[in-house]
Amino acid sequence: MSKPDPEYDSLLERNRAWAARVQTDDPEFFERSAEQQTPRYLWVGCSDARTPASKIINTAPGEMFVHRNIGNLVVHTDLNALSVIQYAVDVLKVRHILVVGHYGCGGVRAVLERKRLGLVDNWLRHIDDVRKRHACELDGLPDAEARLDRLCELNVVEQAINVCRSTVVRDAWWRGQTLSVHGWIYNLTDGLIHDLGLDIDCDGATEACQERVSRRALFPLMQDPPEDDAPAL
Ligand SMILES: [Zn+2]
Numbered sequence: 001m002s003k004p005d006p007e008y009d010s011l012l013e014r015n016r017a018w019a020a021r022v023q024t025d026d027p028e029f030f031e032r033s034a035e036q037q038t039p040r041y042l043w044v045g046c047s048d049a050r051t052p053a054s055k056i057i058n059t060a061p062g063e064m065f066v067h068r069n070i071g072n073l074v075v076h077t078d079l080n081a082l083s084v085i086q087y088a089v090d091v092l093k094v095r096h097i098l099v100v101g102h103y104g105c106g107g108v109r110a111v112l113e114r115k116r117l118g119l120v121d122n123w124l125r126h127i128d129d130v131r132k133r134h135a136c137e138l139d140g141l142p143d144a145e146a147r148l149d150r151l152c153e154l155n156v157v158e159q160a161i162n163v164c165r166s167t168v169v170r171d172a173w174w175r176g177q178t179l180s181v182h183g184w185i186y187n188l189t190d191g192l193i194h195d196l197g198l199d200i201d202c203d204g205a206t207e208a209c210q211e212r213v214s215r216r217a218l219f220p221l222m223q224d225p226p227e228d229d230a231p232a233l
Contacts, residue, residue: 033061041065042088044081044163045100046072046107050188053100057193065092071107071155072099073126074162086168095178097163100193101156102186108152112144127151130158156183156196157213164206173202 022029041064043053053059053066067084074081088094101108110117111127131138134154141147160183163169172179183196198209 035062037062037065037092039063039065039088039092040095042067042085042092042094042097043100044068044072044074044085044097044159046070046102046105048102048105051100051102051186056186056191065094070120070123071105071127072101072159073123073155074099074159074166075126076162076166082166082168085163085166089168089172089177089179093177095180097160097169097179097181098184099156099160099163099181100184100186101152101159102188103149103152104188105148105152105155108155109148112148112151127155130155133158153185153196154213156185157198157209159183160196160198160200161206161210161213164200164203164209170203 019030039062041059043064043066045051045053045066045068047068047070051068053068054061054064057064065084065088067081069078069081074085076082085097088097107120107124108127109115110121111124111131117124131151134151137154138147138150141150160181163181169179169181178201180199180201182200183198184193185196186193200206200209
């Protein structure tokens, strides 16, 4: 028997209270939830406990398929992420893949501060690769917080490009399937999501996005994007 933990013990009570409340407010909720899911969206986000996907964008059960890991990474050899993407695209036929990072990401901060956290450092190496690719730009920023914000944004862009370069997504486009990949970033301090301005829906758009990233021609992401002259990708 493990030691009593009142907070843990309250979880099932909280579940029962929630189920009862939902049943009262929306008597058909669970009937609808039990039906076959037909989500239009795949969310690829960070495991951070402060970024609950469906709560942030207020989606109902069944509307969004979700994959989360530390640092919202999409690694070409990660069978877990690739399987989620493949199932979402080929079987569920989602129309939008949302790669969603967040400012103040602990994984990104650990990379910038060169912290040693254990095994996870190997996973975070992928963020370190992003940092190295954008070292010039990051080094030119005024302080550590600006570098953290910007690397959080650049990491989203790079992971979104990784989604686009996966065989799953390229094959879907080749078949003519309607599918767009987006990069978003969530601000923990005000609850708002910022669209990073890459809406990629074909191979050509992936290349254009990569080109813009390498020329540092994406929006100055920490500021509002220009109103008129922002070319859509
Ligand atoms: Zn995070």
